[in-house]
Amino acid sequence: MNSAIELLAPRYDIAWYPWAVQYFFMIALSYASLWLAAPALVAGRSAWLPTARLALLACLTTTLVAPVALLADLHQPLRFWHFYAYANGHSWMSVGSLLLPLYVVAVIVLTWLAWRPALQARRQAPGLSGLVARWASLGTSPTPRALPVLVGVIALALSTGIMLYTGAEVAIVKARPLWHTVWLPPMFVATGFIAAAGLLLVLNRASGLRDASVVGQLLKVMLVACLAAGLIAGSWFLDGINAHVGSVAAALESVRGSPEWRRTAQWGALTGALLFGAVLYLLTRPAARRPALYAWAWLLGLVALHVGWMFRWVVLMDVQTVARHSAGFHHYGIPAGSSGVLGIVGTFGLWLAAIMLIELFVPWRQARQGGSAADVPRESVRESSSDSSQEHAPEGASHHG
Amino acid sequence: MDPIRRSLLGQLARLSAGAAMVPLTSVARAGINQQPPRREGDPSKRYGMLIDLRQCIGCQACTVSCHIENAAPLGSFRTTVSQYEVAHQESGEVATFMLPRLCNHCENPACVPVCPVEATYQRQDGIVVVDSDRCVGCAYCVNACPYDARFINARTQTADKCTFCAHRLEAGLLPACVESCVGGARIIGDMRDPDSQISRMIEEYRDELMVLQPEKNTLPQVFYLGMDERFVTRPEAKPVALDVLDPHGKEMGYEFGH
Numbered sequence: 001m002n003s004a005i006e007l008l009a010p011r012y013d014i015a016w017y018p019w020a021v022q023y024f025f026m027i028a029l030s031y032a033s034l035w036l037a038a039p040a041l042v043a044g045r046s047a048w049l050p051t052a053r054l055a056l057l058a059c060l061t062t063t064l065v066a067p068v069a070l071l072a073d074l075h076q077p078l079r080f081w082h083f084y085a086y087a088n089g090h091s092w093m094s095v096g097s098l099l100l101p102l103y104v105v106a107v108i109v110l111t112w113l114a115w116r117p118a119l120q121a122r123r124q125a126p127g128l129s130g131l132v133a134r135w136a137s138l139g140t141s142p143t144p145r146a147l148p149v150l151v152g153v154i155a156l157a158l159s160t161g162i163m164l165y166t167g168a169e170v171a172i173v174k175a176r177p178l179w180h181t182v183w184l185p186p187m188f189v190a191t192g193f194i195a196a197a198g199l200l201l202v203l204n205r206a207s208g209l210r211d212a213s214v215v216g217q218l219l220k221v222m223l224v225a226c227l228a229a230g231l232i233a234g235s236w237f238l239d240g241i242n243a244h245v246g247s248v249a250a251a252l253e254s255v256r257g258s259p260e261w262r263r264t265a266q267w268g269a270l271t272g273a274l275l276f277g278a279v280l281y282l283l284t285r286p287a288a289r290r291p292a293l294y295a296w297a298w299l300l301g302l303v304a305l306h307v308g309w310m311f312r313w314v315v316l317m318d319v320q321t322v323a324r325h326s327a328g329f330h331h332y333g334i335p336a337g338s339s340g341v342l343g344i345v346g347t348f349g350l351w352l353a354a355i356m357l358i359e360l361f362v363p364w365r366q367a368r369q370g371g372s373a374a375d376v377p378r379e380s381v382r383e384s385s386s387d388s389s390q391e392h393a394p395e396g397a398s399h400h401g
Numbered sequence: 402m403d404p405i406r407r408s409l410l411g412q413l414a415r416l417s418a419g420a421a422m423v424p425l426t427s428v429a430r431a432g433i434n435q436q437p438p439r440r441e442g443d444p445s446k447r448y449g450m451l452i453d454l455r456q457c458i459g460c461q462a463c464t465v466s467c468h469i470e471n472a473a474p475l476g477s478f479r480t481t482v483s484q485y486e487v488a489h490q491e492s493g494e495v496a497t498f499m500l501p502r503l504c505n506h507c508e509n510p511a512c513v514p515v516c517p518v519e520a521t522y523q524r525q526d527g528i529v530v531v532d533s534d535r536c537v538g539c540a541y542c543v544n545a546c547p548y549d550a551r552f553i554n555a556r557t558q559t560a561d562k563c564t565f566c567a568h569r570l571e572a573g574l575l576p577a578c579v580e581s582c583v584g585g586a587r588i589i590g591d592m593r594d595p596d597s598q599i600s601r602m603i604e605e606y607r608d609e610l611m612v613l614q615p616e617k618n619t620l621p622q623v624f625y626l627g628m629d630e631r632f633v634t635r636p637e638a639k640p641v642a643l644d645v646l647d648p649h650g651k652e653m654g655y656e657f658g659h
Contacts, residue, residue: 008484326635327636
């Protein structure tokens, strides 16, 4: 049999396009950053408030962009209403299509509740930002603290459903042995948290907040997520060499049969180990040296985003190039158009536009767990307080480190 | 690796995070991804196909006639015949193995329960079809089919697949591939009718028949006679046709790999 040659077989195109990667990436950033906003906005832990503000910004923007990418992956996007007209409870995708809008609404409401006091404080501002604040704050009544807690709990519950369905949707596909493993859904979640912590590190730097306590908290989240991902990957592999598990067997076969897969596996292992090592290194430095080192943590944030995105790319795109019924691997070159590069760039562009619009019109830096306009420090005060928080960065770091 | 070490490693894997995942999987198996009820079609019939590989000469008449009958876009196939060059391990003698492939109209089709809008469904006569007016083109079914039997039709932008030529069966005609098969290798019929040719052949060759990828538990209803069991799963073969790319990564054509 070793000498069998496949003379004739059709070429099978991939069925899910890079849009799927963008959706899985964005929605993972969304649910993971929601959980990073939860300690302050749901549980009322004020030490986590600066992280929560960044997390909420990340969560809302990715939650808005993710469904766009999902819709774009349909070959008949205008028929999206069929999901609701002909819902099929037997399909994980259908379950997801029912969960997703509820989740998006819950996130929007939670964000609005958290931003409302700051918007109310801006009602008198001149120009467009005052107009937006007056329109978006819907009156001057105070926001009860119980409301963000309640909506937050609902959003967290729905986000668990999103984690479950996005993972299960892929993991139940027996036809692709590499997907068909119970370890895939938790791995999506773990790498989602790695990427979300990375995104917040980058936002912490890019927004100019440069809060060292935020860096400390996010590095710890990343460490735990890296450990979880390592444990999951290890368990998957151990399970596979113990018994004949299709997923591991298929992975080993792919790695044996293809130099590209070998490189992918090496790159994944190397980047993961590097990220974990670097995070551990930063967290174990003496308190005095941390501020100088933490200023560079955003670079690790970029690595973490790379890990989260690449994992999804390899799982969703590369696995589709492993022939399942014929010999070898299918060639896939990323097309330049909307089903390829343009789609990838476009999704990130849309996300960037959402971030910039919010930065322009919404005082997201003053998000809080309910309250009224009077609870929000004046913006000029906020400027100086953020300056002082930079000066006191070492203190914050040692406190939370 | 020796068995004791193997089982120890396995225990470790289960101890780690495995325990937490077990209840989740049993919940997932309870209702979601089960087969929805079948609809339409004649419940008194169950269509199936038997392919007598001893009669197949790999002429691709079925591929061509199907393409014409069902107007599939160029490069996409509802049925096709894979061909393999197999060398005998000792003598080095070379032979060609033909493997006609099409939708298996499985008894437990993996493609049907995944459809989020029930656009693809199984008729009561066992034929799996797609309602292209309802299909949203999510391509979930394309990924779910282990047999590469489905594709997204570039013209309709919906899922497309073999229907056993249901429109021809209803008019009392044979499917295009069966009609055109020069060797009479493809036999289609009602497996609930004990006197049909397919029922008689299934009875006669019961022990010799094989289906593709039985381990996927899809219970295919296309049976192969004269099959080599090494081709039942993904064949361990070298692909011969390689893409030839220009410097920009654009496909220029194919060439033979040896």
